[in-house]
Amino acid sequence: MAAVGSLPHGRAGTFIYLPGRLEEALIDLAKDLPAWSMKGTFLTDSTLTRYRAELASAPNYQEAVSALLEALGGASGGYAVVRLGNIAHALGIGDGFLRLATAILSAVAVPFQPFTRWPLWKELGTNLNAKPGLSTGVGYNAFHMDLVNVTHPPDYTTLLCVRPDPLGAGASILSNAREAVCRLAPSSRALLADAAYRYGSFFELSDVGEEYAPFPVLDGKPVDTGxxxxxxxxxxxxxxxxEHASAAKELADQMVAGQVSFTLQRGDFLIVNQHRWVHGREPLAEGQHEVSHEKRRLLLQLFLRRRS
Known part of the structure; x- marks a missing residue:
């Protein structure tokens, strides 16, 4: 995998590596980026404009953004990992780093936080008392899209790694949901188009439409809107x-068969195009009770909405 700028289009698979001169420029810029302002759940237009303008002149930045957008929305795209480990090492993952990460994401879409009781970057820590399959649990977190039960889900979900599992497990898993659907029998696809499925509650949410229950797995809309x-x-x-359970189980099996996996490192952020891919996580390593709270796996989550 090559760094941005060393190959035409500056892209290495779905991993975006920034060249050293761009990393150095972003480290300097991060020190002076202003705090973001919010209007409701969204970053304000003035913040978006300021962030985009501040980063636009950084060397190789436009090439990096082009690589990122291609990875997320190209013919075979759907997710990307931007590797900011060197920047995290230089700045720490505090306010300056989060402003920089937010500014980079602003080149993709508008950052927002639909969970109204949480800040823009929502913590997903490791809770030994949580159900193992939850995002904060220690077990296998099976494939899913975020906010599946709302009429207007986020277009992108973003996960920033503050600390990986210190015991070496907890790899991220992703699967191309569209390709998995194409591998199903027509009869299964017909069942998945029925509004027969339910999951979760609708509580303290904003700017994601209304509760959608029951919902179809396949809504029949074009890839980039459905x-x-x-x-x-x-x-x-x-x-x-x-019959409906069997069709959903068949889709789940196809997602597992086509999955990719990798372990996020400190400073990495993963962006998933929810119109195309689903995500999840392998179990954390055994022995989490022996790891102090401040050293356990910690991610921060933020959502993105395309401009209408």
């Missing part, structure tokens, strides 16, 4: 008949 509304947890929590 969703494959899937979460493996609905298999246990929906009151499904045998």
């Amino acid at each position: 969703f494959v509304r899937f979460t493996a947890k609905m298999l246990a929590e929906s009151d499904l008949d045998e």
